[in-house]
Amino acid sequence: MFRLVRRNLIEIGNRRGSIETHLRFLQTPCLKSISEGDETSKTSDFTVSYLINSFGLSLDSALKASKSVRIKTTENADSILLLLKNQGFTSTQIAKLVSIRPKLVLLNPDKNLKPKMDFLRGVGFSTLDLTQILSKNPTILSCSLEKRILPAIGYLKGILGTDKDIISAIKGSTWVVHSNLHEAMGHKIAVLRDHGVPDHRISVMIKQHLRVFLSNYDRFIEALIIVEEMGFDPSSSLFCIALANIVGTSKCEHKQV
Template sequence: MFHFSRKALLHVSVLQVPPQADYLRLLLRFSSTSSKSQSFTVSYLVNSCGLSPESALCASKLVKFETPSRPDAVIGVFKDRGFAPAQISHILRRFPALLSADPDKTLLPKIDFLCSRGISDLGLAKLVVAVPKILSRSLEQHLVPTFHYISNLLQSDERAIAAITRAPRMLYEDPQAELVPEITTLRSAGVPEANIRHLVLYHGQIFWCRSWRFDATMNRVKAMGFDPAKLSFVTALHVIMSMSESMWRRKIGVYGRWGWSEEEVLLAFRKYPLCMALSESKITAAMDFFVNVVGLDSSVISQRPLAITFSLGKRIVPRGSVFQVLLSKGVIKPCSLTTLLTVSEKKFLEKFVTTYLGEAPQLLAVYNEKMGLAC
C-alpha cells in the first residue's frame, strides 16, 4: 500500500472522503522522511491494533518492527486470555512498547503467575487495561515479592487479588516506597491490624498520594474526634483522602441548604463518615424525600446520617413511604427511622407492615407500589 505516488494519494484525498482519508493524509506528512519500518509500524497499529492514525504515529516513535510476527504473537496472548479488541487497543495505545515484548519469555510467565494466584481472565484484563505498564515489571524482582507482601498483609491470596483489582497500582508501585511508610504511620497511631487490612483491601488507592498529605489527613481525622482504635477512623481517613478540599466544602454547603450548621455536618460525619462520600445529587434527593415527602425535620436526619446512604429506589422511598403512613397514624416515632431502614426485608415486613395492618390496611399496597410490585 506504500507504493502509491504522492500525486495519486493527493488525487484520492481530494476527490473522495473514504474512512482511511485521514490515514492517507497522515502518511503523506511523514512519508518523505520516515523509514520503511516506521511506515509499516504505523500501518500495523492502525489496521491490526485499532489505533487512530494520530495515535499510531505517536506510538511509532516508541516502537518499531518490520514484520508482524512479534506483534501478532503479543496480540495473540491477549486474545487467548479473552481480552476484547477495544481493551487491546487501549492497552497498546497507552503502552505500545508491549508489542516488542517476547511473549514466551516476558509476557506469559507474568500472566501465568497472576493466574496461578487466583486472578481470573476478566480480572487480568481489567488489571492490564488500568495499568498496562504492569507487564513491564520484573517477575522475580517485583511482581512476585510485591504480591507476596500484599498477600501476607491481608492474610490470603484471595484478598490480595481483591485489593489489587480495586486498586491496580498496588501491584505496580514499589510497596516499600508507597505502602509500607503509610502502614507504619497507621500502626504508630494505634490503628489495629484488622482496620489497616480493611483500608488496604477496600480503599488501597488512598496510599498513592504524597506522604505529607496522608499524615496531615490522619492528624485532621484525629482532631475531629475519631478514635484510631475504631473502624470509623480509617473510614473517615478514606473519605477525606478521596476528595479535594473544594469538594468537601461543597458537600457541607449541600447539607447547609437543608438547615444543617457546619457543626451539625461534622457531628453527622463523626456518626457515619460515609454520609460525606455521597454525591451531591444523592444527598439532595434523599434529603428532599425525608423532609418534603415524609415531613421530617432535617435535624432528625442529621442525628441519623446512615439513613441518607441507602438506595433511594430500593430502600428509602419504599420503606420511607411506609414510615410516613405509620408516622401520620401516630403509631411510630421519628427515632425508629434508622431501624426501619436497616432491618432485613423479612424483619421489616413483620415489624412494620404486618404488625400494623389493623391500624393501616393500605401499608402492604403502599410498599408494593413503591417497590414496583403493584399489579
C-alpha cells in the same frame, strides 16, 4: 591533426571528471541521510498501517505509537497479538493496551508477557479480572516479574493473608502490582499503629482503600491529623472511612464541606 587529438583527449578527460564528481556526490553523507530518511519514513508508514490493521488502533493512536516503536517485520508482534487473544483480551482491550504501551509489541511474548499472566492467574485472577486490570494498567506487563510483581504480591500476602483479599486490594488500585510497597506502605502502617488503629482495621482499609497507602506521605499525615481533630475513635471503622475520604480530597475542599 595533433590539435584535434588533443582536443578530444581533453573532452574525454572532462567527461570522466564529471562522471567521477557525480559518483562522489552520490556517496556523500547528504544523500545517504536522505536515503536513510526515506527508509525510516517507509518503516514508520508500515508501522502505522500494521498497528491499525492488526491491533485495531485509531489513526491518531497509531501515529503516536509509531514515534516510539518501529516494526520492520511482524513475526514477534503477530505472536503477541495471538497471545493476547488466547488470554481472553477483546479487540477493544488489545487496542487500549497497545495505545497506552506501544512498546509491548516489541517484547518477547513467551519470556516477558506470558509468565506474568500465568503468575497472576495463579494468584486467582479470573480471565475477566486479568484482562480488565491489564488493559487498564498495561505497565504491569512491562515491569519486572521478579523485581516488582512478585515482591508486591508477597508484601500484600504478608499483610492480608489470602489471595482473595489480595485480589480485592489490587482491583481497587492496579498500580500496587508494580509499586515498591514496603517503601510506599510501611511507614504509613506503622503510623496508624502508633495512633491506635488496630491491625484488623488496617487490613480492611488496605482491601477497601488501598489508595490511601499509595498516597503522598505528607498528604497522608495531614489527613490523619484532620481525622483525629474531628474526634473519630482510631479503633472504629468510621476513623478509617474518614481518613480514606480526606486523603482523596484537598485540605481546602475538606474545609469547605
